[in-house]
Amino acid sequence: MGIAVLTMKASVIEMFLVLLVTGIHSNKEMTKKIKRPKFTVPQINCDVRAGKIINPEFIVKCPAGCQDPRYHVYGTDVYASYSSVCGAAVHSGVLDNSGGKILVRKVAGQSGYKGSYSNGVQSLSLPRWRESFVVSEGKPQKGVTYPISLTYSSSKSPAAKAGETTKAYQSPSAPGTTAQPVPLMQVLGTTAVEGTHTTLPKPPPSAGSTTSSLRPQPVGQRSQELDFWSTTTYTNSQNTPTNPGIQGQDSGAAFQKPGGEPELWKPGSVLLDAGFVPKTELSTQSLEPVSQGDPSCKVDLSFLIDGSASIGKRRFRIQKQFLADVAQALDIGPAGPLMGVVQYGDNPVTQFNLKTHMNSRDLKTAIEKITQRGGLSNVGRAISFVTQNFFSKSNGNRGSAPNVAVVMVDGWPTDKVEEASRFARESGINIFFITMEGASENEKQYVLEPNFANKAVCRTNGFYSFSVQNWFSLHKTVQPLVKRICDTDRLACSKTCLNSADIGFIIDGSSSVGTGNFRTVLQFVANLSKEFEISDTDTRIGAVQYTYEQRLEFGFDVYSTKPDVLNAIKRVGYWSGGTSTGAAINYALEQLFKKSKPNKRKLMILITDGRSYDDVRIPAMVARHEGVITYAIGVAWAAQDELEVIATHPARDHAFFVDEFDNLYKVVPKVIQNICTEFNSQPRN
Numbered sequence: 175m176g177i178a179v180l181t182m183k184a185s186v187i188e189m190f191l192v193l194l195v196t197g198i199h200s201n202k203e204m205t206k207k208i209k210r211p212k213f214t215v216p217q218i219n220c221d222v223r224a225g226k227i228i229n230p231e232f233i234v235k236c237p238a239g240c241q242d243p244r245y246h247v248y249g250t251d252v253y254a255s256y257s258s259v260c261g262a263a264v265h266s267g268v269l270d271n272s273g274g275k276i277l278v279r280k281v282a283g284q285s286g287y288k289g290s291y292s293n294g295v296q297s298l299s300l301p302r303w304r305e306s307f308v309v310s311e312g313k314p315q316k317g318v319t320y321p322i323s324l325t326y327s328s329s330k331s332p333a334a335k336a337g338e339t340t341k342a343y344q345s346p347s348a349p350g351t352t353a354q355p356v357p358l359m360q361v362l363g364t365t366a367v368e369g370t371h372t373t374l375p376k377p378p379p380s381a382g383s384t385t386s387s388l389r390p391q392p393v394g395q396r397s398q399e400l401d402f403w404s405t406t407t408y409t410n411s412q413n414t415p416t417n418p419g420i421q422g423q424d425s426g427a428a429f430q431k432p433g434g435e436p437e438l439w440k441p442g443s444v445l446l447d448a449g450f451v452p453k454t455e456l457s458t459q460s461l462e463p464v465s466q467g468d469p470s471c472k473v474d475l476s477f478l479i480d481g482s483a484s485i486g487k488r489r490f491r492i493q494k495q496f497l498a499d500v501a502q503a504l505d506i507g508p509a510g511p512l513m514g515v516v517q518y519g520d521n522p523v524t525q526f527n528l529k530t531h532m533n534s535r536d537l538k539t540a541i542e543k544i545t546q547r548g549g550l551s552n553v554g555r556a557i558s559f560v561t562q563n564f565f566s567k568s569n570g571n572r573g574s575a576p577n578v579a580v581v582m583v584d585g586w587p588t589d590k591v592e593e594a595s596r597f598a599r600e601s602g603i604n605i606f607f608i609t610m611e612g613a614s615e616n617e618k619q620y621v622l623e624p625n626f627a628n629k630a631v632c633r634t635n636g637f638y639s640f641s642v643q644n645w646f647s648l649h650k651t652v653q654p655l656v657k658r659i660c661d662t663d664r665l666a667c668s669k670t671c672l673n674s675a676d677i678g679f680i681i682d683g684s685s686s687v688g689t690g691n692f693r694t695v696l697q698f699v700a701n702l703s704k705e706f707e708i709s710d711t712d713t714r715i716g717a718v719q720y721t722y723e724q725r726l727e728f729g730f731d732v733y734s735t736k737p738d739v740l741n742a743i744k745r746v747g748y749w750s751g752g753t754s755t756g757a758a759i760n761y762a763l764e765q766l767f768k769k770s771k772p773n774k775r776k777l778m779i780l781i782t783d784g785r786s787y788d789d790v791r792i793p794a795m796v797a798r799h800e801g802v803i804t805y806a807i808g809v810a811w812a813a814q815d816e817l818e819v820i821a822t823h824p825a826r827d828h829a830f831f832v833d834e835f836d837n838l839y840k841v842v843p844k845v846i847q848n849i850c851t852e853f854n855s856q857p858r859n
């Protein structure tokens with residue numbers, strides 16, 4: 175009897191663990207799979223990128239027809255995980271265009287991928303990527319169990335395409351033979367295990383405690399018993415639950431609202447959702463699996479919190495609670511989002527950087543310990559500080575993850591934010607603004623920069639800003655914020671195809687062009703330039719004219735407005751002479767692109783009307799090597815084969831030919847369209 179109960183208990187525990195691992199698989203499915211040891215190979219489409227698949231090693235079946243330029247491939251032999259899995263297999267020669275099985279193994283990210291042409295596929299170069307993979311013949315290795323369905327990292331449409339989005343499944347028939355324990359950890363960390371689970375076995379989870387999504391449960395669904403922090407720290411809730419926002423406490427000095435307002439607290443509203451780990455449970459931490467983080471939300475995040483005196487103790491605590499909730503909902507970890515915190519007042523200080531605490535639970539403990547610094551509300555200064563100091567490699571910035579800064583503002587800033595924010599965005603930081611209890615009508619006179627939040631973010635459509643009426647409703651912002659932060663495809667909004675390039679024109683000034691045609695060429699250069707957003711922080715334009723010799727007409731840093739650039743183009747004087755295009759490319763690399771900013775796309779647009787007297791092959795290779803994307807525009811006597819050598823691959827996107835100068839205008843929209851298509855299809859950091 176006793177034994178029977180024990181066995182039953184054990185099997186219940188086992189079942190619980192199995193449920194944890196598989197997340198959503200029902201018992202029935204489980205038994206079915208256990209009874210079917212035969213290995214089936216999952217199938218994918220040609221467009222599936224390796225990065226979308228979490229499994230470190232797997233065999234998949236590719237369909238026919240993956241040898242198509244639509245399926246972008248980056249690298250040679252070792253491919254960036256941004257590449258199409260099947261496309262890379264064709265490129266490497268493991269697969270032909272009729273499809274078949276392949277073995278894929280993930281390997282570490284590289285600092286550079288070289289493009290090459292092989293087996294009918296042109297792969298592209300990529301400066302760096304966070305993860306790579308190699309492909310080989312689809313033969314199972316001895317002693318390795320391959321997943322019979324793949325784990326996808328997409329959080330956007332979990333069940334969109336049948337057969338593509340099945341959840342993780344480690345065949346239980348051969349325990350201990352999986353290739354690596356990593357996916358198991360990830361699954362544990364991102365599905366049912368929350369920081370509050372202890373080693374004590376619990377009864378099989380009910381529907382309420384097993385989530386079906388990869389994301390942790392939304393705030394507010396957890397039971398109160400787990401919230402030690404809120405129920406102990408915030409028991410002084412006898413104060414009148416009035417609305418603190420509209421009480422006129424915020425009037426007074428222009429740039430500093432009085433602090434020390436009565437500690438208001440609405441029982442049962444925000445802090446019951448507190449996610450802090452009860453202190454009594456901290457000792458069991460090491461026994462629990464630590465989450466690797468949500469891999470579908472890999473961002474490097476800096477939270478700028480308001481520590482100014484005016485915010486008051488109570489609100490400061492709500493702010494900390496918000497931070498902890500966001501950390502929890504994001505599922506912080508080395509394979510997912512990382513988060514650091516900067517507190518600002520008169521001056522900003524880093525509370526901790528991206529690598530100080532690399533999981534949600536440690537973060538929460540650290541956040542709890544943050545003390546308010548007081549002072550003014552110098553938000554602009556804080557943003558500049560973050561741009562210059564926070565996202566450094568030594569602070570744990572990974573480079574392969576988008577940089578995001580979330581700025582919390584109580585009321586309004588005491589300094590200007592527009593300039594600092596623009597500079598931050600220019601450096602590739604995606605800024606979110608959360609304004610709590612913004613200025614009311616009669617307070618607006620005190621605000622230094624009206625509409626500061628809109629000026630700080632990169633689009634005014636509301637995606638990057640939240641306006642919270644009242645501190646006590648801040649918790650409602652947790653989920654929307656997390657959703658937007660993790661929508662990494664929409665980030666990098668600060669950079670578009672029109673505002674993020676350094677464009678160098680290389681203009682053939684040889685005698686064959688003739689004065690009249692030269693004017694047409696300049697008109698062409700001006701028409702292309704007009705399409706871009708030009709300023710010292712947006713797109714910049716430079717120009718070189720060449721014959722046998724070369725001269726710098728103007729560098730990237732000379733003109734910072736569109737009218738100035740257009741005037742400068744108009745003033746370029748016709749030189750007349752020979753045509754040494756190769757030397758001109760070398761010269762432009764040296765004189766123009768060496769001075770390009772690291773966060774800019776380098777575009778070279780070369781216009782010529784004849785065959786070069788010197789070699790263009792090597793200069794073109796050097797340009798590619800230096801990350802310069804080259805467009806070659808040929809007119810009249812230009813040699814098409816030479817244009818194709820000069821242009822970036824694929825040539826049909828980067829080399830254009832028109833038979834006469836009067837037709838040059840037709841190329842303008844084509845070039846612009848290609849620049850933008852290519853920009854939008856590139857992976858972004």
Ligand SMILES: *[C@@H]1O[C@H](CO)[C@@H](O)[C@H](O)[C@H]1NC(C)=O
Pocket residue numbers: 694695697698701838839840842
């Ligand atoms: C430049 O734009 C003007 C005005 O749209 C047009 O008339 C002209 O043909 C264009 N020239 C070239 C070379 O693109």
